Amino acid sequence: MKSIVLINGKKQRKLNTFNRLIQFGDGLFETCLVVNGQLILAQQHFQRLEKGAERLQIQPVKRSIWLKDISKAVAMAKLDSAVVKILLSRGESERGYGFSKDMQSTRLVMVSKMPRLPEASHLSLCDSGYSINQLLAGIKHCNRLEQILARTQLKTQDCIMLDPQGQVISVTQGNIFAIKNGVLLTPSLVQCGIEGTRRQVIIELAKAHQYVVKICPLSVAALLDCDEVFITNSVMGIQPVGQINEKTYTQCTITHQLIKLFEAHISTHKNSIRLTPKKRRGKFVGWFMVSLLLVWLLWVDNINASKAVIYQVPIGANMHTTANNLKRLGWINSALFMRLVAKLSATDAQLKSGYYELTPDMSVYQLLDDFASANVAISNISLVEGQTVREYYHLLSQHPALTSNYSLQETLEKTPVNSPYEGYFWPDTYRVNYGDSVLSVLNRAQAILQENLNKAWNNRAKNYPLVSADQALILASLIEKETANNAEKPKIASVLINRLNKNMRLQIDSTVVYALGDAYTGKLSKQNLQIKSPYNTYRNKGLPPSAIGSVGQDSLRAALHPLNTEYLFFVAKKDGSHAFSKTYKQHLINIKKHLK
Secondary structure (H helix, E strand, O other): OOEEEEEOOOEEOOOOEEEHHHHHOOOEEEEEEEEEEEOOOHHHHHHHHHHHHHHHOOOOOOHHHHHHHHHHHHHHHHHEEEEEEEEEEEOOOOOOOOOOOOOOOOOEEEEOOOOOOOEEEEEEOOOOOOOOOOOOEOEEEEEHHHHHOOOOOOOOOOEEEEOOOOOEEEEEEEEEEEEOOOOEEOOOOOOOOOOOOOHHHHHHHHHHHHOOOEEOOOOHHHHHOOEEEEEEEOEEEEEEEEEEEEEEEEOOHHHHHHHHHHHHHHHHHHOEOOOOOOOOOOOOOHHHHHHHHHHHHHHHOOOOOOOOOEEEEEEOOOHHHHHHHHHOOOOOOOOOHHHHHHOOOOOOOHHHOOEEEEEOEEEEEHHHHHHHHHOOEEEEEEEOOOOHHHHHHHHHHHOOOEEEEOOHHHHHHHHOOOOOOOOOOEEEEEEEEEEOOOHHHHHHHHHHHHHHHHHHHHHOOOOOOOOOOHHHHHHHHHHHHOOOOHHHHHHHHHHHHHHHHHHOOOOOOHHHHHHHHHOOOOOOOHHHOOOOOOOOOOOOOOOOOOOOOOOOHHHHHHOOOOOOOOOOOEEEOOOOOEEEEEEHHHHHHHHHHHOO
């Protein structure tokens, strides 16, 4: 069977040569799975497509139109299960990168058979990787030259793509996960890479079933040291990795548990939409009238949101004003219908104030049920290890779900933490209600940090040399900045402890970067290393006066349980690990070997 292709809803295979998809790759795409007539995880696919359209300023297409095209193409292909690729082009223009913001977009739908998938993947390292572009990170834009270049010398089923710092990001055709000591690890995609629809579902499922999940930098060495590795995309779902280069993985217990959870989840997931087959023409007027009635009921019961939006029900609002406001905003078709349904369902007297999420697949009745049960809108916000409190404040204050009435300094002064504040907020993913304050999130993060710090300090190693939990936190922040390789963190801790015991300067670059602040240009000079600051560990002996960023569990554990070694020096190797030495002479040899 040839693939079915629809362009703007019509069966054809020729695209105008002036289409910007051809000229520049100026567009977005989604690869979806249809199983037994169900469009799997449709909500996530449409949300990512709409996020990309907003990011690239492409005219969006209503979900109802996409679903109509997909249903038509799947029916023409005569397939109950298929791979569906949808593409959104900015439209047509003459040559030149510039474009009109009201340009009419072009939509394409392609349907093909399900491919055969291997039971396990064999991976290698790609010869080329990602470049950094935060505006393109996460979305599925059509310019995929990075993946094409990565696969030009492909020797295995797929290969692992790295960022410019040599950190693992993904494979060419999906996201990557690793499991170490029962902890699920996956790279952060803030700088580059694609945020897969299956990736977020897997993270949420793992957390819901009490797995520890860490979204963190992942070096090649750390990946190879893991117990299990698997990859995921829309077509394969979850696929175990059997081999990376020469390293084989025989264990996949947790991977198979996640596969079962994922398959059970998508089989009942509310965001999977049943595609509507093409209806035959009716012969009787009665059926026609019934159809009209059903269409009218669906129309008045439908929420007119092309993407998820937030609506605030203020304190003291009633159903009459709420229905009128929603109609005025164009999000419902009939204020009278909403008031009538509210009256008949006895929800008109149960309206609760708050922020509520309106989604394209929602009905008026579902929205009224949310109003009555105070099922307010929620969002997840991730605070990443190693970042400063200033970076946390900027992230939180820019988030649309949170409110902020105070400056950074005013906010910090209202927390239980004393100046200089740094390091006392725990990195994690926090679930918040729309309308929550930045201060409330920081207070939660501070409480969790204090609990973890107290617990770690009470269980510190015997004969521990530092005198307070605060000093241990400072040491942990240095370890966090020095390496993402969790296996090496206790050894890094031993070097720093040994240097402190010998009254040697720590000479940590990240403390100088912290001291420079906004003056840091991305590379340290000899002049930078002479900056007069209590944080400059090249000039000052001992620990800096405070932490230099937030710490994760592995860094905190390493700081309080350092290895017993005689190492005094270490230098980074190109694979993300470090070479350690006891003498300065050996340290110079290591520098020449690994840096020059």
